[in-house]
Amino acid sequence: MTDVLLCVGNSMMGDDGAGPLLAQMCQAQPRGEWVVIDGASAPENDIVAIRALRPDRLLIVDAADMGLSPGEMRVIDPKDIAELFLMTTHNMPLNYLVEQLQDDVAQVIFVGIQPDIVGFYYPMTEPVRLAVTDLHQRLDNWQGLGGVAQL
Structure with missing residues (x-):
């Protein structure tokens, strides 16, 4: 069984x-x-x-404005990505990738993390940093949706 974690975002854009x-974190401490x-x-x-790896499971993680x-x-149903996200900081919308x-x-x-500040050269906020740390720890024993609630 092959599992792929695709981490998406721009580290120069604050919480994105x-x-x-x-x-x-996964490179420094694999889970x-x-x-x-x-x-x-x-x-x-x-x-x-990703196609070459032929994964059984693909976990995509990105900052996502969900109004939270x-x-x-x-966890966001991949079919709902296009409807929920009218703006993206990425070159192409994630629904295209899916x-x-x-x-x-x-x-x-698809796991979305609600950002606070998305802007060039802003630091990542503490709530988002804590969420990433929490998600990193969940990777060890990921089952189903990893204990993350659905939107």
């Missing part, structure tokens, strides 16, 4: 750096058997690499 921070890919702000560039308190996490991979990946789980 949640995904890249998770990738850094579970995840193959970690730092998709940064252009995760569509990793479609070929900063740092709150939710559509491209749906025939090659058995299960896609």
Whole structure:
């Protein structure tokens, strides 16, 4: 069984750096058997690499404006990504990525972390940093939706 963790975001944009921070944490202290890919702000560039791995499970983590308190996490149905996110800091909307991979990946789980501040050269806020740390710890024994509530 192959599991891929795709971390998405821009570390120069405050809380949008949640995904890249998770990738850094996994590099420094691996959790579970995840193959970690730092998709940064252009995760569509990793479609070929993900297809080649033929994962059973793809966990995508990104900052996502869901109208929640900063740092709150939710699992978002990949079919709802296009409807929920009218703006993105990435080159292409994540629903494009999911559509491209749906025939090659058995299960896609999208975890959004509610940002507080997304702006160039802002530091990451403490609630988002704590959420990333929590998510990093959950990777060891990830079952189902990892204990993250659905939106």
